[in-house]
Amino acid sequence: MVRAPCCEKIGLNKGPWTAEEDQILVSYIQQYGHGNWRALPKHAGLSRCGKSCRLRWINYLRPDIKRGNFTQEEEDSIIKLHEMLGNRWSAIAAKLPGRTDNEIKNVWHTHLKKRLHQNDAPKKRRPSGSKKKKSKPSNASSHPQSEAAPSQPILSQPSSSEVSSVTESGSNTTVDFSLESFPMIDESFWGDPMSSITSVESPNFYGNADMVQAQFPRDDDSVIGMGSDDNPGRSMDDEMDFWYDLYISAGGVEELPDFN
DNA sequence: AATCATGTCAACCGCGACATG
DNA sequence: ACATGTCGCGGTTGACATGAT
Structure with a gap:
């Protein structure tokens, strides 16, 4: 397969995102959505590669992100x-x-x-509930x-x-x-x-x-539109549900709590 | 107080899958 | 059928925070 020619490293920012960059990205996606991640930073005026923008959005800026410690x-x-x-x-x-x-x-x-x-x-170390704040x-x-x-x-x-x-x-x-x-x-x-x-x-x-x-209507990025090797054509979510149901019916685990 | 060891987590990297021309 | 571009995933890194010595 062909390597993604991402991040031609000339003049593109790397490392932690600044508040300004975050705001630019959020504003842009709010207004235009993210049709093409690779083209997004150019259109939005960000000195980042599309991959970095996508990651930042997915992992941190997306509106439905639940922050905080895991229950x-x-x-x-x-x-x-x-x-x-x-x-x-x-x-x-x-x-x-x-x-x-x-x-x-x-x-x-x-x-x-x-x-x-x-x-x-x-x-031994960090007490529960104390979350480290990165500031580098x-x-x-x-x-x-x-x-x-x-x-x-x-x-x-x-x-x-x-x-x-x-x-x-x-x-x-x-x-x-x-x-x-x-x-x-x-x-x-x-x-x-x-x-x-x-x-x-x-x-x-x-x-x-x-x-x-x-x-911020999602374009359903949680759904992976590809099947597995065993089940081509079935979405990952479908497959997940299938195996999960199978596991439950076999008495594997109790029902997962509803986090919604 | 200084130093060391370890935990944490955002971000990067490289690869494979899929889409498109 | 092939080449190329894009996307998404999992593994890894690196800098900082914090507890231990």
């Missing part, structure tokens, strides 16, 4: 799905709305794998994470308690989050996010998935 249910689901699917992160991500394959992959490699191997040994910009002066609010990422990352308090409503979860150690969820986080859509530093950015979805 116990999500982690359990990842483990179970990984048993079924192996390292098919995108397929696993398709079963966890709001989570990206990259994020799931990171979680797996950072602690789920160890958790399995070490029989869930207690972590290639051009530090313009990167928001290194500026006024170093502990505030470009896009708000609600703590696990914030996430769970929303995503687990209605489910009989037994997850025990010590809420006192986390700030209570701010109403403003889940409401009226689009009012601050132009301010990528706002903690409300992309808070309300429904509203955002209305303004």
Whole structure:
């Protein structure tokens, strides 16, 4: 196969995205969508390769991204799905709305794998709920994470308690989050996010998935329109459902919690 | 306080699959 | 049928944060 001639490295930015770049990308996609990733940066006026733009959008800027720590249910689901699917992160991500394959992959490699191997040994280091904030910009002066609010990422990352308090409503979860150690969820986080859509530093950015979805209609990028080797013509999602149903019917695992 | 070791995660890289001419 | 372009995926990297010594 022919290699993707991506990223002709002349004059294109690499490394962490700046707030300005994020805003340009978001604004462009909001207005025009992303028909052609390769052509997008040129049209949008970004000094990035299309691949980088796509990755940034998929993994970070997409409105339906669920930020914050993974819930116990999500982690359990990842483990179970990984048993079924192996390292098919995108397929696993398709079963966890709001989570990206990259994020799931990171979680797996950072602690789920160890958790399995070490029989869930207690972590020595980072206390649960404390999420590291990266602040290494290639051009530090313009990167928001290194500026006024170093502990505030470009896009708000609600703590696990914030996430769970929303995503687990209605489910009989037994997850025990010590809420006192986390700030209570701010109403403003889940409401009226689009009012601050132009301010990528706002903690409300992309808070309300429904509203955002209305303004950022997805072109269903979660569906992989190709069949597997065994099942050509069947979408990955269909195949996922097939194997999942089979697994459940065989008594493999209990039903996955509804994260919606 | 300084240094080291380790954890985390955004971003990059390379490849294969698919689409198109 | 073939060549080329684009997309999406999984593996890996690298810089920073943070706990341990």
